[in-house]
Amino acid sequence: MSPIDRRMLEQMLSRSKAVPRGTPCPRCGYELTGLSAEGRCPECGSPVAAALRPDHLVYSSPDYVAKLHMGAFLVVLSFAILILMLIATMVLAVTGGLVGPGGEALFLIVGFANGILALIGWWLLSSPDPGKASVDRGATSRRVLRVLLSIRIAILAISLVLIFVGVSALATSLTVIVVGMDQIVSLAAFVASLVYLKTLAGRMPGGAIEREVDVVLKVGIVVIVLAVIALAFVVVGMIDGMGGALAVGGCLMIPTGLMMLILFVLYIFLLDRTRQALKEVRRRQ
Numbered sequence: 001m002s003p004i005d006r007r008m009l010e011q012m013l014s015r016s017k018a019v020p021r022g023t024p025c026p027r028c029g030y031e032l033t034g035l036s037a038e039g040r041c042p043e044c045g046s047p048v049a050a051a052l053r054p055d056h057l058v059y060s061s062p063d064y065v066a067k068l069h070m071g072a073f074l075v076v077l078s079f080a081i082l083i084l085m086l087i088a089t090m091v092l093a094v095t096g097g098l099v100g101p102g103g104e105a106l107f108l109i110v111g112f113a114n115g116i117l118a119l120i121g122w123w124l125l126s127s128p129d130p131g132k133a134s135v136d137r138g139a140t141s142r143r144v145l146r147v148l149l150s151i152r153i154a155i156l157a158i159s160l161v162l163i164f165v166g167v168s169a170l171a172t173s174l175t176v177i178v179v180g181m182d183q184i185v186s187l188a189a190f191v192a193s194l195v196y197l198k199t200l201a202g203r204m205p206g207g208a209i210e211r212e213v214d215v216v217l218k219v220g221i222v223v224i225v226l227a228v229i230a231l232a233f234v235v236v237g238m239i240d241g242m243g244g245a246l247a248v249g250g251c252l253m254i255p256t257g258l259m260m261l262i263l264f265v266l267y268i269f270l271l272d273r274t275r276q277a278l279k280e281v282r283r284r285q
């Protein structure tokens, strides 16, 4: 359906709330003309609204939805591995096991492999839709996300080279720059991923995921504002040697860290909900 056709269809619907001529039921093909948009197909009982949502993921190519689902699965898996690594780090810090360069190298390798896993997951999750119905929806956020992912892949490759180059003064300062860049790009990719997930959620039933994205975005804004204020106090305190400002900045770091932890958990829940929703879409295809 061309965008003009869809706009006409939406205008007609907003006027009459009845199904326009030439709209078959997507499941059984029954002609739904004249029925209420809120009703159900008299033949198979599927919601009439489904016929009016041609961009719905259920009607997309099964291969495409399978790619998205696999992507979401890998992203969630990488987060699970990350959490396990964090727990292992804490346990080892307490017990004092697996120390020394061998242990550090192992963590570094697992961390890297996990980073690659996450990037592959996001790449799949941001696959382009081969269908025409959804060309406009979320295309920009999807492209922005992919550009940021490409930059992260490049950063990952550069840092891998830097590790092999070894400890020289130049390599060390380059690593600091690369890590700093990676943090900025990650933050941008985080925001882009939320905007993209919202457009994806708009193509699935319910609306629960869309609302969850809004909550995560709001918490994210609070974290960024808190972090900027805390950092400003710390910087001012350090430059001017004002102990008071430094103390305020330090105190602000506690709620900032706490909110960051909440954000992290909410984000993982959102991704897992998306994974489940995509699984459900596949089941219904």
Ligand SMILES: [Zn+2]
Pocket: 025, 026, 027, 028, 029, 030, 041, 042, 043, 044, 045, 046
């Ligand atoms: Zn039907």
